[in-house]
Amino acid sequence: MLTYILRRVAATIPVMGLVALFVFSLLYIAPGDPAAIIAGDQATTQQIAHIRATLGLDKPFVIRFADWLWQVLHGNLGTSIFTNLPVLKMIEQRAPTTISLMVITLVMSIAIAVPMGVLAAWKAGTWVDRLIMVMAVMGFSVPVFVVGYLLAYTFALKLPWFPVQGYEPLSHGVWPWLRSLILPSLTLGGIYIALIARITRATMLEVLSQDYIRTARAKGVGRRAILYVHALKNAAVPIVTIIGIGFAALIGGAVVTESVFALPGVGRLTVDAILQRDYPVIQGVVLIFSFVYVLVNLVVDLLYTLFDPRIRY
Amino acid sequence: MSISLGGVPAAAELPDVLPPRSERGRAMRFVLRYPTIVAGGSLLAIMVFIAIFAPWLGTRNPESISPIHRLLNPGAGHWFGTDMLGRDVYSRVLYGSRVSLGVGFSVAILASAIGMTIGVVSGFVRWLDMVLMRIMDGLMAIPGILLAIALMALTRGSVYNVVIAITIPQVPTVARLVRGVVLSLREQPFVEAAVASGTRLPKIMYKHIVPNTMAPLTVQATYICASAMVIEAILSFIGAGTPPTIPSWGNIMAEGRALWQIKPYIVFFPAVFLSITVLAVNLLGDGLRDALDPRLAKRL
Numbered sequence: 001m002l003t004y005i006l007r008r009v010a011a012t013i014p015v016m017g018l019v020a021l022f023v024f025s026l027l028y029i030a031p032g033d034p035a036a037i038i039a040g041d042q043a044t045t046q047q048i049a050h051i052r053a054t055l056g057l058d059k060p061f062v063i064r065f066a067d068w069l070w071q072v073l074h075g076n077l078g079t080s081i082f083t084n085l086p087v088l089k090m091i092e093q094r095a096p097t098t099i100s101l102m103v104i105t106l107v108m109s110i111a112i113a114v115p116m117g118v119l120a121a122w123k124a125g126t127w128v129d130r131l132i133m134v135m136a137v138m139g140f141s142v143p144v145f146v147v148g149y150l151l152a153y154t155f156a157l158k159l160p161w162f163p164v165q166g167y168e169p170l171s172h173g174v175w176p177w178l179r180s181l182i183l184p185s186l187t188l189g190g191i192y193i194a195l196i197a198r199i200t201r202a203t204m205l206e207v208l209s210q211d212y213i214r215t216a217r218a219k220g221v222g223r224r225a226i227l228y229v230h231a232l233k234n235a236a237v238p239i240v241t242i243i244g245i246g247f248a249a250l251i252g253g254a255v256v257t258e259s260v261f262a263l264p265g266v267g268r269l270t271v272d273a274i275l276q277r278d279y280p281v282i283q284g285v286v287l288i289f290s291f292v293y294v295l296v297n298l299v300v301d302l303l304y305t306l307f308d309p310r311i312r313y
Numbered sequence: 314m315s316i317s318l319g320g321v322p323a324a325a326e327l328p329d330v331l332p333p334r335s336e337r338g339r340a341m342r343f344v345l346r347y348p349t350i351v352a353g354g355s356l357l358a359i360m361v362f363i364a365i366f367a368p369w370l371g372t373r374n375p376e377s378i379s380p381i382h383r384l385l386n387p388g389a390g391h392w393f394g395t396d397m398l399g400r401d402v403y404s405r406v407l408y409g410s411r412v413s414l415g416v417g418f419s420v421a422i423l424a425s426a427i428g429m430t431i432g433v434v435s436g437f438v439r440w441l442d443m444v445l446m447r448i449m450d451g452l453m454a455i456p457g458i459l460l461a462i463a464l465m466a467l468t469r470g471s472v473y474n475v476v477i478a479i480t481i482p483q484v485p486t487v488a489r490l491v492r493g494v495v496l497s498l499r500e501q502p503f504v505e506a507a508v509a510s511g512t513r514l515p516k517i518m519y520k521h522i523v524p525n526t527m528a529p530l531t532v533q534a535t536y537i538c539a540s541a542m543v544i545e546a547i548l549s550f551i552g553a554g555t556p557p558t559i560p561s562w563g564n565i566m567a568e569g570r571a572l573w574q575i576k577p578y579i580v581f582f583p584a585v586f587l588s589i590t591v592l593a594v595n596l597l598g599d600g601l602r603d604a605l606d607p608r609l610a611k612r613l
Contacts, residue, residue, distance in 0.1 A: 023463075153573075
């Protein structure tokens with residue numbers, strides 16, 4: 001078991017290395033000469049050449065990549081072209097908003113989607129099942145920002161239950177914090193709920209046709225116990241897997257959701273950086289988000305043994 | 314007419330037993346058997362019709378500015394109202410379908426073609442497999458929308474660049490799917506037989522391997538088409554997509570954003586069109602999956 005964990009953790013290192021290589025290449029091929037930008041409009045060619053040499057921009061690709069990677073491993077993601085702040089600091093400042101948004105979305109989506117999927121499987125073939133599956137296809141199809149505007153229009157503008165935009169940090173109290181994040185989380189959760197509900201239904205259908213479920217039913221186990229104790233536990237692995245894979249959609253969706261609801265998070269930072277072509281920030285954000293994504297899927301892999309003791313490594 | 318042979322009556326002629334199937338009956342059966350294909354397909358056909366015939370559907374120039382008529386509510390003259398520059402939202406939405414459908418189809422075709430090539434090659438050439446699959450792993454580790462955004466930040470906004478930026482993150486899924494199918498096909502007796510009878514590798518690939526990847530690939534391509542349309546809209550919406558001069562659904566919504574609290578219809582109409590189109594493609598994909606891969610359909 002321990003060797004498996006170590007091996008699995010080690011396997012993420014080459015993946016992260018590749019991600020780093022891709023992300024570095026992005027900056028490498030980015031248009032515009034950083035030395036010329038730093039030197040300003042009045043600089044002479046010699047001055048630009050000097051800055052290029054001091055920054056090491058004249059070195060070959062491999063050496064620059066190694067240098068950059070060394071810096072990244074020491075927590076230095078470079079400096080923003082526009083604010084002159086360290087990129088890591090900028091991300092740190094905005095991380096609490098994004099983490100809050102994602103955690104609430106995650107908890108809410110699982111709490112809504114799993115019972116939905118279980119119900120659909122239990123009532124397979126009936127109108128309840130159809131209705132849930134239609135809702136799931138809709139969740140797939142309606143883009144994040146459309147859901148966002150629809151929710152904001154209904155529950156913030158027409159019915160003043162929630163704030164239209166903005167974020168309240170947790171330090172202002174739990175309720176204001178939660179209140180500012182309910183609509184964004186519902187928005188962001190749309191695709192995620194659809195994904196999880198579909199997989200839950202599919203795996204539950206498979207599990208419910210197993211012999212041990214029939215046995216349990218025959219010996220008089222209640223419906224609730226069959227569904228949540230016998231069946232759901234055995235359906236856990238695919239559900240957890242899709243939660244990990246779907247996390248990518250959550251990251252992409254956060255970029256949009258934070259724009260719609262004006263939340264000062266990392267997603268909003270990404271959009272601003274793109275509009276300003278602030279390449280070091282773009283690079284840093286992509287790197288951090290990918291790192292989180294790989295990490296989430298690592299955790300999912302390790303959770304398998306917890307949910308299904310039959311899986312041994 | 315029936316003939317008897319030695320007292321044993323022969324079977325009635327076939328037409329007496331089974332009436333020939335009528336054309337209409339066949340069409341009805343298809344609708345009943347694959348309702349999602351029919352529903353998704355017809356909706357998509359309507360959208361394609363709108364995209365092709367946009368100039369003749371009562372539209373005016375989607376670019377023409379008319380400040381006097383700005384921010385008119387939907388009504389007789391302007392069915393979907395006008396935006397802050399007085400442009401007709403109805404015309405812009407109809408012309409916008411060209412961008413969305415064009416991007417969706419192009420990405421689906423490009424990603425399938427590239428992914429298929431990579432998948433077939435890595436399924437057959439063992440030493441390349443290692444390299445290619447590790448590159449795919451790396452690409453897959455970057456969330457798709459984020460990668461597309463980062464790629465768009467490198468280039469000028471143009472429809473062509475949008476297609477490339479959306480295609481690249483989609484390639485690994487196709488490559489992995491095709492590789493999986495190829496690996497299982499390689500072990501099939503008919504491929505072994507082809508190898509044994511001395512068929513050369515390229516011929517095996519296009520005669521035996523590629524046709525068998527088509528069913529799962531078609532289903533995957535429809536899903537890619539749907540997500541490409543959503544990503545195009547997202548890119549345009551955050552200002553990193555199709556240039557603002559071209560009316561695309563994402564662009565119209567991005568422009569309507571500032572005013573959505575007082576003039577929600579500017580965002581509303583393109584949103585409805587986008588959602589319906591994506592829904593149509595997803596329904597088509599679900600239907601195709603059920604029809605082409607009954608085993609998978611049972612599971613999902």
